Amino acid sequence: MEDHRQDTGNGKAVNLKRWMSSLPAAISTMFKNKTAVLSDSSELRKETVDLGWNEAAARTVISEIEELLRRSAAARSASAGEDYSAEDLQLAEAIAEETRLAGANNISRTAAYLACYQACPELHWAFLAHMVSRNAGWNMTDLQSSRMADAIDAEEKRLTYRFLERCNALIFQDAYPQLRLYMKSRELGASRFHLLPYFHVSRFMRPFWERFWIDRGSALLTVGLIINEQNYIEKRVVRHPYFQKQVTDKLNFRLFSLAGLNQIVFPLSEAAEGDGAAGSKVRRLAGRTVSDFGSLQARIALGKSLYAMLMGYRA
Numbered sequence: 001m002e003d004h005r006q007d008t009g010n011g012k013a014v015n016l017k018r019w020m021s022s023l024p025a026a027i028s029t030m031f032k033n034k035t036a037v038l039s040d041s042s043e044l045r046k047e048t049v050d051l052g053w054n055e056a057a058a059r060t061v062i063s064e065i066e067e068l069l070r071r072s073a074a075a076r077s078a079s080a081g082e083d084y085s086a087e088d089l090q091l092a093e094a095i096a097e098e099t100r101l102a103g104a105n106n107i108s109r110t111a112a113y114l115a116c117y118q119a120c121p122e123l124h125w126a127f128l129a130h131m132v133s134r135n136a137g138w139n140m141t142d143l144q145s146s147r148m149a150d151a152i153d154a155e156e157k158r159l160t161y162r163f164l165e166r167c168n169a170l171i172f173q174d175a176y177p178q179l180r181l182y183m184k185s186r187e188l189g190a191s192r193f194h195l196l197p198y199f200h201v202s203r204f205m206r207p208f209w210e211r212f213w214i215d216r217g218s219a220l221l222t223v224g225l226i227i228n229e230q231n232y233i234e235k236r237v238v239r240h241p242y243f244q245k246q247v248t249d250k251l252n253f254r255l256f257s258l259a260g261l262n263q264i265v266f267p268l269s270e271a272a273e274g275d276g277a278a279g280s281k282v283r284r285l286a287g288r289t290v291s292d293f294g295s296l297q298a299r300i301a302l303g304k305s306l307y308a309m310l311m312g313y314r315a
Contacts, residue, residue, distance in 0.1 A: 052217075052218070052219055053219050053220070054215065054217050054219070054220060057211050057215060057217055057220055058220055058223075060207075060211065061207045061208055061211050061220065061224070064207040065204055065207055068203050068204075068207075084195070084198065088192070088194075088195055088198075091184060091192065091195065092195050092198045092199070095177050095180045095181065095184070095199075096177070096199070098176075098180060099172070099173065099176045099177050099180070099199075102172075102176060103169060103172045103173060103176065106133060106136060106137045106140065106165065106168055107137065109133050109168060109169070109172045109176075110130055110133040110134050110137060112172075112176060113126050113127070113129040113130035113133055113172075113176075113179075114126075114127070114130040116176075116179045116180075116183065117130060119183060120179075120182070120183055120186065122216050122218050123179060123182065123218070123221075124218045124219075124221075124222045125175075125179075125221065125222040125225040125226070126179055128222065128226075129171070129172075129175065129229075132168075133168055133172075136164050136167070136168045139164055140161055140164055140165070143157045143160055143161055144157070152252050156250070156252060159246045159247050160247055160253070163237065163243050163246075163247045163248075166233075166236075166237050166243075167233045167237050167238075170232060170233050170236055170237065171229045171232065171233060174199075174200075174201060174228075174229065174232050175225060175228075175229055177199040177201065178196065178199070178201055178205065178209065178225075181193060181195055181196065181199075181209075182209065182212070182213075185213065191209075191210065191213050193206055193209045193210055193213065196209070202228055202231075202232070204224070204227075204228055205224060205225070205228050208220065208221050208224035208225070209221070
C-alpha cells in the first residue's frame, strides 16, 4: 500500500514538473495568438458584405417559437404526435441509417457535412459544421502531437478526447437528419419537416425549417441551427457534472483556452483582383467563442452576430 501511494505521489510530481516546464511556452503562445487575433479581427472589419438578413421572417419565427413555449405540456404533447404514412416511415428510417453510417467517426462526419453543402450550397450551416468538425479533428490530433501532449497525462488526454468526440457526435446526431430531410424535401418537391419529431429534433427548429422552405433565407436558418446545436451540447456535455469535473474545470483545459490552443479557425476567401487564375484567392482567418445565452431575442442576436462574423458578412 505504501509503495502504491509512493508511486502515485511520484507520478503526480512528474506531471507537475512537466506542466511547469511547459508553462512558459504556453504563455508565450497565448500572447502570440491573442496578438494575431486582434490583428486579423481588425482586417476582417475593413470590408464586409451584406448578410441578407430578413428581419420580418425572423420576427415571424420568433413569434411562432414563443407561441410553442406558451402552450401547455398536454397541448405540446398532442401537437407533437404525428401519424406517419408508410412512405414517411420508409424515408425516416433511410435517413436514420444514413446518419448512423455517416456518424461512425469524426472523419466521416466531416465529409458528410461537406457533401451536404456541396449538394445544397444554400445550407450555409453545413459548411460551418464541416469546418468545426475539421477543427475538432485537429484538436483531437493535438492531444498526441503538440505542446498539449507534453502538458497532460494519458488519462487527461483520454477524457479530453472523449469530451470533444461526445460534443461532435451529439451535434451530428441531431443536425444531420435535419439537413437530409431538407435535401429529400427538395428532391421530392414537398416539405417533409413534419418528420423532425421522428428524430427527436427540438420543436424550436421546425419554424426555422418551414420558413427556409418558403424563402430559402440561409442567414436565419443558420442562426437557428447555431443556437439549437449549441444548446443541445450545453446541457448534455458542457454543463454536465461529469465533464465539468473531469475536463472543463481542470486548470490545463482553462490554460489551453487562454492560449488559443483549442480555438476554432475558419478560412474565409474572396476573389483576388487580377487575371482570375485558379487558386488566386485571398485567405482570411477568424474565430470566436460563444459561452452563454440569455433570452430568445438575445440568442437570435448572438447567433446572427456569430454567423455574420464567421461568413465575413455585415450583420
